[in-house]
């Protein structure tokens with residue numbers, strides 16, 4: 088089981104010069120991930136859904152230890168996750184399938200070496216390694232004749248299957264799948280998603296699947312976390328969040344779904360997302376929200392529990408809404 092509690096990460100914009108240090112000048116920060124909290128059990132899939140730039144990849148990288156959180160706790164079956172840099176290159180129990188296999192796989196490497204990478208430094212014999220490679224390449228539905236080809240000679244779909252083979256070879260418990268189908272042809276996206284479902288059934292992986300596509304979320308999710316400008320604004324069981332969205336942002340995101348591919352969410356939701364840099368106070372969605380109230384621009388809403396779903400929006404605060412009703416009567 089994966090446990091994530093209050094995880095936050097900011098990036099400094101630009102480098103801090105000596106002058107900045109001496110004058111203690113405050114540099115601008117990008118709030119990439121803010122206080123993320125959730126759990127994913129083995130055999131289950133949490134889908135992280137959100138627009139481009141909202142912090143999804145950063146969240147994935149934090150979980151597998153490629154980024155160090157500023158605060159918060161990440162654990163797998165009770166053991167804290169240490170940054171990759173401290174524990175060497177072996178990413179045994181956590182693996183990530185990267186957003187763009189074109190750039191995450193060295194095109195000149197042989198497929199065999201790409202797949203075997205997570206076994207570097209393991210004490211498996213050469214023979215056992217060879218066996219394992221054949222096993223995973225078969226389980227992602229590729230022919231073993233591909234093993235001696237270079238990654239650059241593969242199709243997009245094949246390359247994505249190689250990424251999956253590389254992720255499962257170390258028998259991980261948790262796999263972060265970052266937009267696993269966004270770089271491949273629509274006609275084979277379903278094949279790759281089905282493969283992921285089958286592998287999960289067989290091996291009980293906990294998946295954290297990152298996507299901007301509500302249709303992928305519908306297909307894959309047991310639970311959903313909707314992210315907006317670094318924050319999880321709504322989370323809960325998939326059937327609830329996807330069929331009765333509560334946060335105005337989730338509502339807009341899902342309303343845009345059938346048109347995705349042609350229209351972007353920014354054509355459905357009015358205005359561009361606020362910049363992540365030096366966010367104004369209040370709810371990050373306030374500048375675009377059709378239901379915005381005065382309080383939304385002043386304070387950030389806490390999480391409210393509504394019908395088993397957690398939603399960060401003042402529309403679900405009884406006190407605020409009573410006040411609102413009263414002032415509209417006055």
Ligand SMILES: Nc1ncnc2c1ncn2[C@@H]1O[C@H](COP(=O)(O)OP(=O)(O)OP(=O)(O)O)[C@@H](O)[C@H]1O
Nearest residue numbers: 098099117119138139140141142143144145146363
């Ligand atoms: N190493 C870094 N240094 C500075 N800023 C970064 C760094 N990595 C990410 N960011 C910033 O953090 C924010 C979140 O980026 P991230 O890649 O996590 O978004 P995303 O949701 O995965 O977007 P996309 O859907 O386009 O992949 C962005 O504003 C990005 O510019």
Ligand SMILES: [Mg+2]
Nearest residue numbers: 143144145186
């Ligand atoms: Mg990303």
